[in-house]
Structures are given as structure tokens and as C-alpha cells.
Amino acid sequence: MNNSTIWLESNTFHHSQFWDLLRLIKRKEQLGLTISLCIPTLNEEKTIGKEVVLFKSELQDRYPLLDEIAVIDSGSTDDTVEVAAAFGAEVYASADILPEQGFKRGKGENLWKAIYQLKGDIIVYVDADISNIHPRFVYGLVAPLLYRQEVQYVKSFYDRPLALSKEIRPSGGGRVTEILVRPLFSLFFPDLTAIIQPLSGEYAVRRQILEKIPFPVGYGVETAHLIDVYSQYGLEAFAQTDLDRRVHRHQRVMDLGKMSFGILQTVIRRLQAKGMTTDMSSLSSCLRQFQVRENHYEQIIHEIVEEERPPMLQLESYRRKFGRG
Numbered sequence: 001m002n003n004s005t006i007w008l009e010s011n012t013f014h015h016s017q018f019w020d021l022l023r024l025i026k027r028k029e030q031l032g033l034t035i036s037l038c039i040p041t042l043n044e045e046k047t048i049g050k051e052v053v054l055f056k057s058e059l060q061d062r063y064p065l066l067d068e069i070a071v072i073d074s075g076s077t078d079d080t081v082e083v084a085a086a087f088g089a090e091v092y093a094s095a096d097i098l099p100e101q102g103f104k105r106g107k108g109e110n111l112w113k114a115i116y117q118l119k120g121d122i123i124v125y126v127d128a129d130i131s132n133i134h135p136r137f138v139y140g141l142v143a144p145l146l147y148r149q150e151v152q153y154v155k156s157f158y159d160r161p162l163a164l165s166k167e168i169r170p171s172g173g174g175r176v177t178e179i180l181v182r183p184l185f186s187l188f189f190p191d192l193t194a195i196i197q198p199l200s201g202e203y204a205v206r207r208q209i210l211e212k213i214p215f216p217v218g219y220g221v222e223t224a225h226l227i228d229v230y231s232q233y234g235l236e237a238f239a240q241t242d243l244d245r246r247v248h249r250h251q252r253v254m255d256l257g258k259m260s261f262g263i264l265q266t267v268i269r270r271l272q273a274k275g276m277t278t279d280m281s282s283l284s285s286c287l288r289q290f291q292v293r294e295n296h297y298e299q300i301i302h303e304i305v306e307e308e309r310p311p312m313l314q315l316e317s318y319r320r321k322f323g324r325g
Contacts (some may be wrong), residue, residue: 036120108221121248220266
């Protein structure tokens with residue numbers, strides 16, 4: 001068996017393996033670790049309340065697995081912030097965290113600033129738009145980090161396992177994963193094809209890893225994480241957990257085009273850094289799309305530049321706050 005096949009067998013879990021939350025909490029206490037949950041938001045008033053209520057009641061009040069539940073908001077114009085605060089989350093405006101670094105709008109910006117704002121030794125990221133939210137979205141990701149010291153980064157995937165008792169069904173990511181990311185990984189990083197849903201928004205990571213890697217502020221953050229952690233620590237640093245099913249809103253195809261364009265920039269930047277491609281600095285940052293209006297074809301031009309934040313360890317204020325000499 002090749003490296004990725006061996007890893008797939010040994011480092012792929014199902015959330016039901018970690019149903020014993022009392023055992024999980026005991027393990028956390030034995031290790032002396034703290035765990036923070038970060039929910040990045042932008043206009044999620046319809047679902048954020050349910051997420052905060054469930055995680056607080058089940059994973060703080062009933063089972064004290066989480067030490068912190070925080071919402072990092074990108075500037076919502078609806079009632080996201082008010083709803084999250086009313087139900088007991090700690091709410092922070094991304095623009096108010098590390099103000100000397102300025103503010104950039106994007107999910108990756110929220111995730112990066114969470115490293116500075118939150119205190120946990122482990123940070124769990126969960127998207128705010130999940131309709132069928134359940135405690136497994138946290139404990140299923142945290143557990144491999146607590147039970148396997150060599151594991152550093154745990155990704156989620158959804159649907160049923162690859163092989164079922166009566167049928168075999170394809171299991172993978174969404175449209176951008178299957179059309180763009182998996183082909184790119186197959187070409188340049190074959191080991192990473194073992195990660196079933198590389199763009200999933202739910203994952204748990206040790207702080208000591210998060211603080212050492214750069215963060216694209218936009219669409220490329222998950223892809224960048226996988227390539228950068230793999231490059232430094234190898235495939236064995238990862239694990240993945242099947243969370244069964246995730247219900248959330250679907251995006252328009254044109255929005256997925258923007259996402260793909262940003263991800264492609266992120267991958268190209270890393271291929272260049274590794275000497276795997278020639279100089280591509282002259283590539284355009286404009287994505288061109290079309291729409292039809294009254295039998296007239298209009299070209300829409302989006303300038304998309306996938307900016308990146310540096311590893312948090314490079315910031316003196318971070319090193320001072322967390323005692324990193």
C-alpha cells in the first residue's frame with residue numbers, strides 16, 4: 001500500500017468512536033489542555049443562535065469540553081452579533097483585534113485573528129451556516145488530537161463512509177473540491193488526495209501549528225493550510241473525521257468561480273516557492289465572467305487578489321502575549 005492508503009486506514013475516524021464525552025474530558029484534563037471554539041461570521045443571524053445555544057449547553061454546561069466559545073465577526077449588517085451575544089458567546093469584531101495590523105475582509109482574516117484573541121491550546125473552527133448543527137462537529141474533531149499526540153490537524157468530512165454495508169457511494173467534497181482542488185492535489189501533492197474534503201470549514205488544530213503558518217485572508221485559507229502543514233510535518237500530522245451529514249446553503253456557480261480563482265492563486269504561490277513552476281508573477285488578477293441581460297452579453301470583471309497574513313509567530317505582540325520568546 002502507498003503512503004496515502006496507509007494513512008487513510010489509520011487516520012480516518014467516525015465521530016461515533018468518540019461518543020464517550022466523559023472519557024474525552026478526562027483525557028483533556030490529564031493532558032492539561034484548553035480548547036477554544038471559533039465561529040467566524042458574516043451575516044449569519046438565521047443559524048448562529050442555534051449553534052451557540054447547542055455548543056454552550058452541551059459542551060460547556062453539561063459536558064465541560066470547551067473552555068471558550070467565541071464568534072469572530074467580519075462586520076455583519078444583520079443581527080448576527082446581537083444574537084450570538086444574547087445566547088452567551090463571546091463576540092469580537094475582527095477589525096478590533098490587532099488593530100495595528102489593519103482589517104481585511106474575509107473568512108481567513110477571522111481565523112487568523114482568532115489565534116491572537118483566543119486562549120486555547122487547541123482551536124476548533126466551525127462555520128456559522130450549519131442547519132443540522134450537533135456536538136459531533138466539535139468532539140469528533142477534537143478527539144483525535146487528545147488521543148493521538150502525533151496528530152496536529154484534524155479535518156472534517158461529511159456524508160456516509162466510503163463503503164457501506166449494502167452499497168458503495170462516492171464520498172468527497174463539493175464542486176470546487178472535485179473540479180479544482182482534487183485535480184491540483186493529484187498533480188502536485190498526491191498524498192493530500194487522501195483528505196476526503198479538503199475545503200471543509202470544520203477543523204481542529206493545535207495552536208503550535210496554527211501560529212507557524214501563513215493565512216490567506218480569503219478563499220484559499222483551507223488549501224493553504226493543507227499544503228503548508230503537509231510540507232512541514234508530512235501526511236502523518238493529519239487526521240480526518242466523518243461527521244455524517246452537513247446541511248448548509250449552497251453557493252451560486254459564479255461565486256464558486258471566484259472561490260476557485262482565489263484558491264488557484266494560493267496554490268500557484270506555493271508551487272513557485274517550492275520551485276515546482278516557473279515565474280508566474282505576471283499572471284492577471286482579474287477573473288472574467290459573463291451574464292446575459294436582455295439578449296446582451298455582459299462581461300463582468302472581478303479583481304481578486306488572494307492576500308496572505310504572515311505566521312502569527314512573526315508578530316511581536318503575539319509572542320509577548322503568549323510568551324513565545
